Amino acid sequence: MSATVPDSPIIHFLPYQKAWISDQSRFKIGMFTRRGGKTFGAAGEIVDDCIRAEIEGQKTRWTILSRSEQTAKEALDDALKPMTRAYYAVVSGLARRTKPEFVEDEFTVAAHVRELRQGDQVFQVEIPEARYKTQEVHFPGGSRVVALSASPDAARGFGGNLLLDEFAFHADSRRIWGSAYPVAARGRHKIRVISTPNGKGNKFYELMTTQNNGWSKHHVDIYEAVRQGLDVDIDELRAGMADQDAWAQEFELAWLDEASAWLDYDLISACEHPEAGDPSGYQGGLCYVGVDIAARNDLYVIWVLELVGEILVTREIIARRRISFAEQDRLLDDVMARYRVSRLRMDQTGMGEKPVEDARRRYGEFRTEGVLFSVAPKLDMATSLKEHMQDRRLLIPSGDSALRADLHAVKSQVGLTGVRRLVADRDADGHADRFWAAALAVSAADLPAFQVGYEAVEQPVGHNGGHDMFENHAPGWWRTPLGFGSRRVF
Template identity: 55%
Template sequence: MSAVQPALPLYPYQRRWVLDDARFKIAMFARQCGKTFTSTLELALDCARAEALGQRRRWVILSRGERQAREAMNEGVKLHLAALSAGFKAYDYDWEPGIKALEVELPGGSKITALPANPDTARGFSANVLLDEFAFHQDSRAIWKALFPVISKPGLKLRVISTPNGKGNKFYDLMTGADDGWSRHTTDIYQAVADGLPRNIEELRKGAGDDDLWAQEFELKWLDEASAWLPFELITACEHEAAGKPEHYQGGPCFVGVDIASRNDLFVIWVFELVGDVLWVREIIERRRITFAEQDMLLDGVFRRYRVIRACMDQTGMGEKPVEDAQRRHGSSRVQGVLFTSSAKLELATRGKEGFEDRKLRIPEGRNDLRADLHKLKKVTGATGVPRFVADSDSNGHADRTWACFLAQHAAAGGQTPIEFTAAPSLPRGFDNLGAADDEAEDHLALIEPRSTW
């Protein structure tokens, strides 16, 4: 811990943060408790100290977006440096920072820059870093992968601050780690008030009028279990070590869900085999940025390897042609297109969740990417009261596996389809002289399309 005391009066929780000189430091602060003010104060003091010693410091603030980057600069860095500049002048020290919109450069060459965060900006510098509201950064894991090697140079520091935003992001991983060299700080509204912050807790809680808002923004609770459509408890309860392995296929009836890819989203084929009354995952095929021809080949392979009774495919938008082509190849009674309207998604998600709740599914064990995908789907209610389902898009996908899973369950919901056919007439004696008559007769029978009775 540094022995330098800040000149500004700070609450104890703010002093604890500013004076903690750990190389890797992370904190959760309740809303409106001064986390940006506090974290940018450390940056300003560090640069001013370096200037006094004839050294240079380089700090980069990565914020959720440009607006947040501007706020960090205007409401934090510039405010502190203006106060420090006045202090220097009081001691007859000629010091005035040069200030641009999102960058400050001190006379001795130290700099503080604020930028919107993305994987590209995270790679483009070598500096000390402050990740501001990191739980809300889009694609936080990709940003982290790009960023961490940048601060690997000895002596560079990393600061991470945020309020919680569920468990599906890198901030949660960092904040809940242990014995990994990180210094962790947590200041909820109760601790802040106990340390002297003037807030009326009961008045704020009643005024919020939303238990989830209060729990997350002020009590710093991880709310995924309340807001996620599929809580981790449901997901892990359906995991099995034998699921997801094609070699365990027993030859039973199979039901398939296909989520059509859109640019960087995943193309997913989900295969269930019905064993007794339980749907076992036999295979999950995932590809990114492949052609429609390659998608068709993968689906045809599934129909060859498994006894597919029914396949449901996302027919929305670009899915129209893949569905039409699959119906032509495999029969319209075995391939059904599903338009992702609000009502259809509600039906799919409701049936999908019931499968997890009833423990009628077996999914692969220990796949963190699959868990995260299934867990990221959230049900929200719009201004009109109509429920809809949303999921953040990141490097792990856009809940593509989840919708493929739900489509496969939808395919299974109709039960097994009786195969009806009309026997081919007997072939005249001698027909085989025309060449390969037996093979042609078998091919003819194989092409007879089963007719669904549901």
């Protein structure tokens, strides 16, 4: 039986979707542009297969594994269920069943089953509507479609044919594949894989790029989709994305390396300077401090930048592991006393709430700020850090392999929604804690400076328990709890 793709005034398939549905290869993989209707086309094949099984008095089963429970539900609610209802609405509960001798002319969904004839007779049987559940569609003849959140256990337990939806974004894609493929191979079932790309470190990339692996492959980027009738404005989409890497991956289907660092080693090396990181080089200028709060085995990091002309020079990086909160406070007190800190930014996420509250009380609310590490603030800070390094407006210590590894550890990824996010693999030396301390310090320097007045207090420099670094400054530099030998007046 040769497959012909349905179309109708109710359900319209674009040519590349028809090509997907018509392709009856046992193993089939497709890389499609965002907004191109890949899940819709995949649902078209599943419904078509189930309807054919119903007509022929057989049963088929499909399992859809999506990256999350929500996306699995969307695949059913937004594509498969409406399409099934449309088929039944057009067919009006009638199907024709007989031997599979098909009329060879074109047909539409309204006559999806076409003329199934035995001699001059046409057989018609009335069938009931399919039943719909939250994660399942049950066809009256016993065929069934189930949509689940992807996991190795779900892949191991599926039955029948398999659709891996947005497979490049599945967590543990290799383990899922290792569980799913043997089940399909034993049962001679079909496997369909669809996705936009998500870097090179996943099973989707391997399946799509391996030559002569027995897979039928479909590739439709945004330009080809529009050429074949997709009604979108490419220029408007690109402008709205406002991110060239994200555009290249999501719409042009470029293989961006998901393991590529936000800061590459060449950029890091270009910003290294032998005098950076030495506190004795401090020139007495305004400073900006970033603090990444420690959690369990992570590092507690204080990063101090001094503004020298238009350059932010790293004056000191303090990194400690598994120290008490009291010791963290002592270290930060010492930094605030030794430098003219214009602004302090601290990670306020989770356990950072109390340290930030304490710091605001000790150093003043006007120059102390907590930052909640949600996606948008992290991206803003990381972007500012990268731009300062690209413009060579940030100097960092040289010869520190742990620092270089931490700065290189943060990876850029673009998710299903097209939103870029930054992640770092946890390793033996923390969780990119130095990176985020640097980003906090640079972002502190980006903020407008406060206008603050000062007046001298009683205790002069040189008699403050050993903090004599300001002895050579002009009279009026004094020690107070606010730091750098002065107190705030309003």
